[in-house]
Amino acid sequence: MTLQPATNNPASFEALRNEPNLALAMKIATGAGKLLMDRPDDLEIQTKSTATDLVTLMDQQAEAFIVTELGKYRPNDAILGEEGANQSGTSGFQWVIDPLDGTVNYLHKVPFWCVSIGLVEESSGSGVVGVVYAPVIDQMYISSKGLGSWVIDRGNPRELRVSDCSDLSQALIGTGFGYSSTRRASQARVIQKILPNVADIRRLGSCAVDLCLVADGVLDGYYERGVNPWDYAAGALIAREAGALTTGVFGNPIGNDMAVVANPAIHSALVAILEANQADLD
Numbered sequence: 001m002t003l004q005p006a007t008n009n010p011a012s013f014e015a016l017r018n019e020p021n022l023a024l025a026m027k028i029a030t031g032a033g034k035l036l037m038d039r040p041d042d043l044e045i046q047t048k049s050t051a052t053d054l055v056t057l058m059d060q061q062a063e064a065f066i067v068t069e070l071g072k073y074r075p076n077d078a079i080l081g082e083e084g085a086n087q088s089g090t091s092g093f094q095w096v097i098d099p100l101d102g103t104v105n106y107l108h109k110v111p112f113w114c115v116s117i118g119l120v121e122e123s124s125g126s127g128v129v130g131v132v133y134a135p136v137i138d139q140m141y142i143s144s145k146g147l148g149s150w151v152i153d154r155g156n157p158r159e160l161r162v163s164d165c166s167d168l169s170q171a172l173i174g175t176g177f178g179y180s181s182t183r184r185a186s187q188a189r190v191i192q193k194i195l196p197n198v199a200d201i202r203r204l205g206s207c208a209v210d211l212c213l214v215a216d217g218v219l220d221g222y223y224e225r226g227v228n229p230w231d232y233a234a235g236a237l238i239a240r241e242a243g244a245l246t247t248g249v250f251g252n253p254i255g256n257d258m259a260v261v262a263n264p265a266i267h268s269a270l271v272a273i274l275e276a277n278q279a280d281l282d
Helices: 010-017 019-037 058-073 103-107 181-197 206-217 230-243 264-276
Strands: 078-081 091-099 114-121 128-134 139-144 150-155 156-159 174-175 200-202 221-224 245-247 259-262
Touching: 010 139, 010 150, 010 156, 010 174, 010 230, 019 058, 019 091, 019 114, 058 078, 058 091, 058 174, 058 221, 078 230, 091 103, 091 139, 091 156, 103 264, 114 206, 114 230, 128 206, 128 221, 128 230, 139 206, 150 259, 174 181, 174 206, 181 200, 206 221, 206 230, 206 259, 221 264, 230 245, 230 259, 245 264, 259 264
Parallel strands: 078 091, 174 200, 174 221
Antiparallel strands: 091 114, 114 128, 128 139, 139 150, 150 156, 221 259, 245 259
């Protein structure tokens, strides 16, 4: 990836992208994205938890590539991947990877799919590094704890900040849906309560991309039940470093029960509606 001079605070950007773990994640995400863009005619589609929960040959090949590359440079780190990678480590750090977030988008050639690579501290679960790379639209979102968040948009770096929307009724909110019919029925019930209270809802099909759009102020907030660590490990850090609050509901941290990521001005109002409607339950 060729980088052009940053248009805002280039010293900050250089400090960020030269952080060794982030630089490694960027390199590997770029390689995985190149692999995924070279898609074969036969994707060898299989199902996982339900008939709508799909995995392709390319998901598996991209994860194998990422795991192999991490093993070359960080052999003592643990790895957790969506497609089955589960390696223990001795360093106290874990790479949490989704080799292809947005598989259905990938199948249908919708451009909003990505490679997501996060590094977390095992003892605390705290995010250390996050990279989300969307090859079709040529955008790479990057962050390192304490160093802010940036997007490299077609080679041009730009610092990320959440939106300044302070009225939930004017907010554009992202969400996603699960794979089981029971979960979807519950999510349909909740969205009926959310929709009258916001400007509009968007469902793009990739949790990691949605979180980056919150970081960039494109979406004002995002919520979803049923996300896994590989879905949000990188994107949640990117959003936090851009100023977002990242939580669950009822005082819980972000997790499988509920993920709520929004700018601080609307976060509590969004959480209140979700709690009032028991959005963390099917």
